Amino acid sequence: xxxxxxxxxxxxxxxxxxxxxxxxxxxxxxxxxxxxxxxxxxxxxxxxxxxxxxxxxxxxxxxxxxxxxxxxxxxxxxxxxxxxxxxxxxxxxxxxxxxxxxxxxxxxxxxxxxxxxxxxxxxxxxxxxxxxxxxxxxxxxxxxxxxxxxxxxxxxxxxxxxxxxxxxxxxxxxxxxxxxxxxxxxxxxxxxxxxxxxxxxxxxxxxxxxxxxxxxxxxxxxxxxxxxxxxxxxxxxxxxxxxxxxxxxxxxxxxxxxxxxxxxxxxxxxxxxxxxxxxxxxxxxxxxxxxxxxxxxxxxxxxxxxxxxxxxxxxxxxxxxxxxxxxxxxxxxxxxxxxx
Amino acid sequence: xxxxxxxxxxxxxxxxxxxxxxxxxxxxxxxxxxxxxxxxxxxxxxxxxxxxxxxxxxxxxxxxxxxxxxxxxxxxxxxxxxxxxxxxxxxxxxxxxxxxxxxxxxxxxxxxxxxxxxxxxxxxxxxxxxxxxxxxxxxxxxxxxxxxxxxxxxxxxxxxxxxxxxxxxxxxxxxxxxxxxxxxxxxxxxxxxxxxxxxxxxxxxxxxxxxxxxxxxxxxxxxxxxxxxxxxxxxxxxxxxxxxxxxxxxxxxxxxxxxxxxxxxxxxxxxxxxxxxxxxxxxxxxxxxxxxxxxxxxxxxxxxxxxxxxxxxxxxxxxxxxxxxxxxxxxxxxxxxxxx
DNA sequence: GTGAAAGCGCTAACAG
DNA sequence: CTGTTAGCGCTTTCAC
Numbered sequence: 056x057x058x059x060x061x062x063x064x065x066x067x068x069x070x071x072x073x074x075x076x077x078x079x080x081x082x083x084x085x086x087x088x089x090x091x092x093x094x095x096x097x098x099x100x101x102x103x104x105x106x107x108x109x110x111x112x113x114x115x116x117x118x119x120x121x122x123x124x125x126x127x128x129x130x131x132x133x134x135x136x137x138x139x140x141x142x143x144x145x146x147x148x149x150x151x152x153x154x155x156x157x158x159x160x161x162x163x164x165x166x167x168x169x170x171x172x173x174x175x176x177x178x179x180x181x182x183x184x185x186x187x188x189x190x191x192x193x194x195x196x197x198x199x200x201x202x203x204x205x206x207x208x209x210x211x212x213x214x215x216x217x218x219x220x221x222x223x224x225x226x227x228x229x230x231x232x233x234x235x236x237x238x239x240x241x242x243x244x245x246x247x248x249x250x251x252x253x254x255x256x257x258x259x260x261x262x263x264x265x266x267x268x269x270x271x272x273x274x275x276x277x278x279x280x281x282x283x284x285x286x287x288x289x290x291x292x293x294x295x296x297x298x299x300x301x302x303x304x305x306x307x308x309x310x311x312x313x314x315x316x317x318x319x320x321x322x323x324x325x326x327x328x329x330x331x332x333x334x335x336x337x338x339x340x341x342x343x344x345x346x347x348x349x350x351x352x353x354x355x356x357x358x359x360x361x362x363x364x365x366x367x368x369x370x371x372x373x374x375x376x377x378x379x380x381x382x383x384x385x386x387x388x389x390x391x392x393x394x395x
Numbered sequence: 396x397x398x399x400x401x402x403x404x405x406x407x408x409x410x411x412x413x414x415x416x417x418x419x420x421x422x423x424x425x426x427x428x429x430x431x432x433x434x435x436x437x438x439x440x441x442x443x444x445x446x447x448x449x450x451x452x453x454x455x456x457x458x459x460x461x462x463x464x465x466x467x468x469x470x471x472x473x474x475x476x477x478x479x480x481x482x483x484x485x486x487x488x489x490x491x492x493x494x495x496x497x498x499x500x501x502x503x504x505x506x507x508x509x510x511x512x513x514x515x516x517x518x519x520x521x522x523x524x525x526x527x528x529x530x531x532x533x534x535x536x537x538x539x540x541x542x543x544x545x546x547x548x549x550x551x552x553x554x555x556x557x558x559x560x561x562x563x564x565x566x567x568x569x570x571x572x573x574x575x576x577x578x579x580x581x582x583x584x585x586x587x588x589x590x591x592x593x594x595x596x597x598x599x600x601x602x603x604x605x606x607x608x609x610x611x612x613x614x615x616x617x618x619x620x621x622x623x624x625x626x627x628x629x630x631x632x633x634x635x636x637x638x639x640x641x642x643x644x645x646x647x648x649x650x651x652x653x654x655x656x657x658x659x660x661x662x663x664x665x666x667x668x669x670x671x672x673x674x675x676x677x678x679x680x681x682x683x684x685x686x687x688x689x690x691x692x693x694x695x696x697x698x699x700x701x702x703x704x705x706x707x708x709x710x711x712x713x714x715x716x717x718x719x720x721x722x723x724x725x726x727x728x729x730x731x732x733x734x735x
Numbered sequence: 736g737t738g739a740a741a742g743c744g745c746t747a748a749c750a751g
Numbered sequence: 752c753t754g755t756t757a758g759c760g761c762t763t764t765c766a767c
Contacts (some may be wrong), residue, residue: 106517109760111448145499154496177446449744
């Protein structure tokens, strides 16, 4: 095992002290250009890489953030939401030269065991929480430990945590309004989990659209699909007897289940029932028929979460950062618009 | 900011030296039970957590491994393969108390920039490579740096890297043999990427089954779908004129594209064409119709990869570890068996 | 501008 | 069994 390169050695080779090399490595000011060049050359030649642990110990920064995802979310495996989110997060991490560690909480038990690793400043600089139950105790623990963190999706009203979210309410509102404009009058909805802000907000948008457009909210036309394809399939079956002429589904993944149910029941989309989803997953452009949906910038949200977290780490937790990103209605076949 | 707890402080509180506390924290032998209890109590009370960087610096272990995924893999977003793999990996990491960092390589460029972070012992203890091009230069670099690593999927023959794989060849063989037994004679295949071992091996299994069963290999019946739903859809369209009576599709994700193409062409499955996939994704049980497929233990593979990597880290790189996991034929509707 | 020196918190010999 | 000691490789004052 060849001896590890250290600042000391590089310094020797370049004829300067360890401290100077450190300055060069960190782009610190106060080094003569000529010297900087010389040191850089040696680093280049030798392929020197700083030892991250040593750096962390001395500087008290880990250059490590963690993304925590609760796996109660069964949709994790069926829904490309998370892969895209993860992609956004890693991309921004790469750009900022920090590394991302991923925690998936498989059970209460594991959650408990992982707490220290996620809460402790000696492990990570900050935490991103995705799709968390709005009242999850982890949130409180993080606050209490003064660990910088940011949520994807809104936390409880009372909390003054930082978050980034998509305007779910407005997206749902746009979807349902669009349906109303098509002349639909019995618009049903299959909702997402109601313990997550996105699920709640999409339902709220649905209701507001109905009310503002002079339609009444019929509880028979509201079924919970929990962001799950199979549950949405069953939910659609339950909805059928109530004869909706349209259904707003709180996620594309669930919308696939709805289309499947409708196909099997021999009900034509969009002629007999119009369907609008939420997410605009890539496969929604080629579903059968192609799905009208609300596009949300998942990847960008992941990337921005990192940027915001870094800002919090560097500038302090207060004031809380809050960002809400807009959505966009993507009209395809399932809403019937293109038939008119 | 309250002062950081250190071994020193805990020691003081418990009336022992820093070293003893360290022993207790690390479950090292050679501490009297009574003392151990006492120290443990203080740790419990204070909520002391070791500083990971300090520990790493002193012990030269990072307790960090990285999972590297090339994003050339577009299927990343449509195919639940990766989420499941990641799940297996994180689960095993959690059990072993190490953290997993995820790298997704979005571009050549980024790959280059990330090399140091992945190759350098100062950053991670080891690396898991998923779905890599079999000749990717990263493999050679890792070997050359003596960085412990393990591939998911087989590397080039010449390489003596450690790997874990699924018996793709045997799985494909089983799928096609099953089709032959149903009396199919014009069995087509839509293959995966041929620069990845799983893609190659599944094609090889297809060919062997045909040959061993006395059928000839017709190049017209072989189309590359690159593990992509849309390409598979197009591939199926291309296949239609050659009138296959069955098609073995190298992944479930692609099989969905095939079913879509067939549905649109008004060709009934399985009556006119039988379809068999590969993966057994959760949604394959509820596809339309439910998909006959080859199940592979994706999550387990991820978990085992971690265990093997840890073994390599602890015991040394030689000899290479190699594991090949079996697959299983899952018979559902699309192969026609259940109609007989 | 540059170097010397003092830690960061921990592990791992080595003594006792 | 337990304590003492010497680093691990780096950042960061503080002198010069």
